[in-house]
Amino acid sequence: MTTTSIARPMYMNEGLELFEEWLAVRGMSQETRRGYAMDSRQFAKWMGQKSNAPVLVPMVTGNHIEDFIRYLVGERKCMPRSINRKLNTLSMFFQCMKKKKVIEESPLEDIERMKVPDTERTFLTRDEVEAIIGAITHPVLHYFALTMAYSGIRVNECIHLKLTDVNFDEQSIQIINGKGGKNRKVPMSSHLAEQLRIYLKEHRPHTDSLYFFALKRSGSVSTQYVNRILLDACQKANIEKHVTSHILRHSFASYLVSKDTHVAVIQKLLGHASLKTTSIYLHVQQDDMKEAIERIDF
Template sequence: MLLKQAIDTFLHYLTSLERSEQTTSGYKNDLKLFLRFLEKKYNCCTYLDEVTAADIEDYLLWLKEERNYAPASRARNLYTLRSFFAYAYKKELVKRNVALSVENIKLQQKERVYLTEEEVQQLLQTIQHDLIRLVAKVLYLTGMRISECLSLTLDAVDFEQKMIHVVAGKGNKDRLIPISDKLLPLLQHYVEHERPDTDSDLFFCTKKTGKLSPAYVNRVLREAAEQLGWKKKVTAHILRHSFASQLVKKDVNLVQIQKLLGHSSLKVTSVYTHSSLEQLSEAVNAL
């Protein structure tokens, strides 16, 4: 079977599993790039059973040297290829998963960047765009991903039950996020007095386009951080990190944080257990 045909079959399989559009699109982009690399390398069509571990290693090296991909991005590509070849092996399209013999990409463990409560307030006060200021508050007080937040529909926000229903989040999973007492009146005021009269069913919308883009939100956040003279990069995702980090600081149980964030495992959530130098000093002096 041609590699191209196998890739199309795999993507159809992901769709049948109802994987999210974002997840399927990510796999598609990675595999199509791999296909183009091999076709250029051999100057001909590539067959699935002809792909070797050396081909994958050459591809990962090419991503590093020619495309300047960071380790995390190369690791993601390797994960994609392993998933693809695992599927091919399971369906007996190949005799073995050649991607398994490729060594893992070494990743440097970095502390997640997050904002303190004071920094969040400074950021919010600096944002001049009323709607994006509200979106930033929602991101910080709910821990939602920017895509989840901007995809919210009016019926997904239940003021009576004080609950936000995130539909088809990452991994195509639904979850419920309670609306805090601090956030509830802000959302109610927005719907009653500030939300434009539009045909859009999106909760956060503009009069002109009926929606907000993640890129626009991130641009406003970046400009506000620059105005404050901060060197740290501030994005919508940093507000999600900040939500989780502040909950950890307030001794909220990790399992509860995991459920709020929509993580599949505690291992992912545990990266938010930051420790400042002051806290570390207190720890060693406790003995």
């Protein structure tokens, strides 16, 4: 079903600019807005190539969305979770267009999300985490990975930590404008606090950067560089798992689960809005099920 324009017809490139302004007003973080912009612009580029002409927002139909899904599956080889993320972005884009009176109805109204296989994510054991961190010889990145592993904060939250965000008196890390634009305070263990004091005293390069983890040349750290260092460390430690910066956060949560930490506490530490998100970290092992069965004594 074709959407109908209420105000003057608006081209996709105009709609994208309006959408990005709308996201900024809603207080979303720069990283979140960047993700939405990339996904929505990918669709706009695909629509332009398909039409071989400038595309008006009201021209987009449900059939176009379904064709886009087929393109993502067939040509781009995208996974269901990735496709659903792009569809959620487009849903928000057309929601914005509807609120701005550019269209009457969203073309995604009847579009179903793809079924995501219920597979457990990769996580590292305690020994694997220690081996990887020990294999990172770059001093700044060594303590960066250590902080992620011992605090569970997101890689972007770690990247954007300022010197003033780490409070050694309170033994806490203040996350400013985390995912969803939310702030939270994460406790530091005594071990992490001790290690970060060593980092500041002996390993942080002399720089004017306000970031806690700063490289001499750039004054900051990038996600790509962190992941490359982790890949090298895995090879040195003979660990064959596909490890990214997010796996350190995942392993933090999984380790707390293994220590019988209440899921609500893990939720708060990770900064999740709902327990449903936290539940992906609740790995159920065969031994756990066997132990549970042995407890039954009717």
